[in-house]
Amino acid sequence: MMHSGRFSMTRVANSLAVSLRGALFILAVMLVTMSGFAFAQKLNPDGSPNPDASHVSEQQLLKLLPRAEGRIDIPDTKAAVLIQPMGRTWDYFHEVLLHWGAAIVIVGTLALLALAYLVMGRLRIEGGRSGLKIVRFKAIERFSHWLTAVSFVVLGLTGLNITFGKLLLLPMIGPQAFSDLSQIAKYIHNFVSFAFVVGLVLIAVIFIKDNFPAKVDIEWVKKGGGFIKSKHAPAGRFNLGEKAVFWLSLGLGVAVSASGYLLLFPFSVTDIFGMQIAQVVHAVAAVLFVALIMAHIYIGTLGMEGAFEAMGSGEVDVNWAKEHHDQWLAQKLANEPHPIRGAATPAE
Amino acid sequence: MARMKFLCDADRCIDCNACATACKNENEVPWGINRRRVVTINDGRPGERSVSMACMHCTDAPCASVCPVECIYPTEDGIVLHSKDVCIGCGYCFYACPFGAPQYPKVGNFGSRGKMDKCTYCAGGGGTEVSGSAEEYEKYGSNRFGEGKLPLCAEMCSTKSLLAGDGDIIAQIYKERVLKRGYGSGAWGWMTAYHEGIEV
Numbered sequence: 001m002m003h004s005g006r007f008s009m010t011r012v013a014n015s016l017a018v019s020l021r022g023a024l025f026i027l028a029v030m031l032v033t034m035s036g037f038a039f040a041q042k043l044n045p046d047g048s049p050n051p052d053a054s055h056v057s058e059q060q061l062l063k064l065l066p067r068a069e070g071r072i073d074i075p076d077t078k079a080a081v082l083i084q085p086m087g088r089t090w091d092y093f094h095e096v097l098l099h100w101g102a103a104i105v106i107v108g109t110l111a112l113l114a115l116a117y118l119v120m121g122r123l124r125i126e127g128g129r130s131g132l133k134i135v136r137f138k139a140i141e142r143f144s145h146w147l148t149a150v151s152f153v154v155l156g157l158t159g160l161n162i163t164f165g166k167l168l169l170l171p172m173i174g175p176q177a178f179s180d181l182s183q184i185a186k187y188i189h190n191f192v193s194f195a196f197v198v199g200l201v202l203i204a205v206i207f208i209k210d211n212f213p214a215k216v217d218i219e220w221v222k223k224g225g226g227f228i229k230s231k232h233a234p235a236g237r238f239n240l241g242e243k244a245v246f247w248l249s250l251g252l253g254v255a256v257s258a259s260g261y262l263l264l265f266p267f268s269v270t271d272i273f274g275m276q277i278a279q280v281v282h283a284v285a286a287v288l289f290v291a292l293i294m295a296h297i298y299i300g301t302l303g304m305e306g307a308f309e310a311m312g313s314g315e316v317d318v319n320w321a322k323e324h325h326d327q328w329l330a331q332k333l334a335n336e337p338h339p340i341r342g343a344a345t346p347a348e
Numbered sequence: 349m350a351r352m353k354f355l356c357d358a359d360r361c362i363d364c365n366a367c368a369t370a371c372k373n374e375n376e377v378p379w380g381i382n383r384r385r386v387v388t389i390n391d392g393r394p395g396e397r398s399v400s401m402a403c404m405h406c407t408d409a410p411c412a413s414v415c416p417v418e419c420i421y422p423t424e425d426g427i428v429l430h431s432k433d434v435c436i437g438c439g440y441c442f443y444a445c446p447f448g449a450p451q452y453p454k455v456g457n458f459g460s461r462g463k464m465d466k467c468t469y470c471a472g473g474g475g476t477e478v479s480g481s482a483e484e485y486e487k488y489g490s491n492r493f494g495e496g497k498l499p500l501c502a503e504m505c506s507t508k509s510l511l512a513g514d515g516d517i518i519a520q521i522y523k524e525r526v527l528k529r530g531y532g533s534g535a536w537g538w539m540t541a542y543h544e545g546i547e548v
Contacts, residue, residue: 056395057534070387070399073365076380079448082387082401085540087446091410094444162416162438170418179417179434186436190459266439266456276443 058083066273078267090276094283098163102287109291113298120227123304125320133315133341134332141206145311148199151192156290158185158192163283193260200253203246210237211246216327226324237328245296252292255285315341351426352469353515353542354502355522356400358533360509363388363398367501367510371402374470374500375489381451383467384501397533400510402501403428403449403467404541411441411450421474425493426515429474430464432487437461446540469512470499519546 061068067084137145161169161182170178217240220226223233225241233239238246259282262269270278300307306320318340321329332339363386371377371384384402389395405428412420412428419434420441439461441450452461465488472479473488480491492500502512511518519535526532526548535546 056390056397058536058539059534061389068389070389071391072385072387073363074368074382074385076382076385079382079385080387081448082389082399083446083537083540084448085446087444088410088540091413091444094414094440162440166416166418175418175434179419179436182417183436186438186459264458266442266461268457272443272448279440279443 078272081272084272086273086276090279093280094163098283098287099167102160102163102283105287105291106294109294113295113303116298117302120303122302123226125306125317126229126323127319129306129317130319132318134318134321134329134339135314135341136310136316136321137314139314140202142311142314144199144202144206147195148203151196151199152289152293154192155189155196156286156293158189159286160290161185162189190264193257193264196253197257200250200257204250207238207246211243213240213243217243232323232326234327235325236331237325239324241299245292248292249289252285252289255281256289259285350514351516352405352513353426353518353538354402354404354499355511355518355535355538355546357509357511357522357525358389358397358399358536359529359531360507361386361398361400362507362509364506367400367505370500370504371467374492375468376485377451377465377489378453381453381465383449383451383465385448399536400501400505401447401449401537403445403469404447404537405467405469406446406541407543410444410446414440414444416440419474423471423474425471427469427471427493429468429471430466431475432463432465432473433475435463437463441466447537467499469493470497515542522546523548 058068062083062085066086068082069080070082072080162185165178165182165185169181173181214236216234216236220233220235220240223231225239226233226235259278262274262278263282266275300311306317307324310316318329321332365386368382368384368386372382375383377383384400386398386400388398390397405422405426407426409420409422409428412418412422415430415435416438417434417436419432420428420430422428437452437454437459439450439452439456441464442448442452449466451465452463453465454460454462468474468488468490470490471493472484472491475484475487477484477487479494484491490500492498497503498512502510505511511521522532522535523546532548539545
């Protein structure tokens with residue numbers, strides 16, 4: 001009796017343990033199913049696994065993530081991305097948005113500058129040339145400017161070729177000549193970028209101290225920024241317009257350089273999505289940069305008498321300095337022993 | 349005209365990589381270039397599937413669209429080919445390709461990728477070389493298609509997971525398979541490549 005009792009007790013304990021284990025298992029399965037494990041294994045009526053219940057479709061994967069990624073057996077890690085439909089989005093950006101956006105921005109800026117020229121004409125030195133010169137930019141300053149400027153123009157043209165060359169140049173010179181040209185342009189673009197970055201750094205270091213906002217900038221804006229002939233707009237070494245060009249160039253320059261170097265070392269820092277974003281940032285910043293520099297070139301050459309020589313010979317006419325940078329001129333006169341150079345005898 | 353497509357029946361793919369090997373051997377591609385590869389989704393988890401992927405020869409191919417020198421184009425059979433004489437190795441096709449198909453013989457730093465290489469559907473090259481010539485083979489690999497044959501990867505797939513041929517026919521084969529066995533994880537990449545899936 002005792003024995004059988006003990007036996008039955010053990011049996012009860014055993015069956016309890018079994019059912020507890022079973023319940024735990026069922027609980028675990030339920031937890032897994034309920035915790036949103038979408039592809040949990042189900043069994044067919046005959047006990048065989050039903051592959052349909054465990055299958056994962058492309059659409060399911062792409063709903064979870066913008067791309068389907070897995071494991072590969074080859075060392076090329078970027079090949080693990082199986083499908084990235086974003087490629088088509090990037091194609092749309094590059095072929096539609098960028099083409100139209102860049103065309104509108106660049107042609108629009110040209111049109112605005114042409115309009116400015118027609119309405120305002122060339123801004124003359126009101127008092128005429130004095131014949132007296134004062135140094136505005138030293139050699140190192142002009143070197144930094146022209147290093148950046150020349151490399152910018154080269155980068156701009158070779159860059160625009162990648163976007164617009166096939167629409168404008170290819171029909172004119174044919175596929176093989178265009179390919180050869182674009183190949184060379186690509187290498188020029190990649191290597192001249194280093195000169196541009198050196199120039200950008202030099203410009204930032206040299207000119208930053210004169211480009212911080214000042215009280216006089218408000219006055220300059222109130223007086224119409226020198227565009228209203230009856231009003232004199234006061235300014236220090238750089239007026240607010242020039243400061244804007246400085247800071248925008250610095251910002252766009254950093255954006256273009258950073259994204260450019262990501263593109264120059266593909267996939268070494270980022271993945272396919274990062275590469276696409278880098279290209280978008282590069283293109284958008286570059287187009288805005290081109291528009292900005294077009295305006296900068298206009299005001300520095302055609303738009304204003306006496307402006308170009310500041311970066312050309314480095315010396316400006318004293319009357320020009322009086323009209324556009326009076327506070328800077330006053331400072332120069334106060335701080336330097338002989339800032340004004342020779343009254344050249346005017347031509348007969 | 350037939351519209352050539354690839355279809356990988358992932359419920360049949362066993363990740364044997366014979367397609368990738370056959371491709372390398374048939375086309376004598378350089379080391380490091382993988383025109384076809386097998387990607388395993390959900391590796392070691394429920395729902396694991398392997399998918400063999402190469403250029404899908406897309407409708408409105410985004411690579412052709414973004415190419416700055418217009419070296420990529422579709423043939424009348426819908427096969428996307430390119431000219432290595434015109435390619436400048438800018439890498440844009442890789443950014444646009446939804447399937448990671450374009451390959452480059454060099455690492456790519458400082459813009460030196462070399463000429464792009466990708467699956468040609470074993471249909472030779474898109475350059476000026478004579479179809480089936482040694483020059484064409486050297487640059488682009490095999491031209492089985494010119495001999496009336498389908499790509500070797502699909503032809504020698506041991507489980508007949510990878511199908512190549514006219515899009516309508518391989519879609520029909522896939523539909524019948526799904527109906528018969530009662531399941532299917534879908535035609536991988538078709539929605540993205542051809543703007544249409546396969547309704548079963």
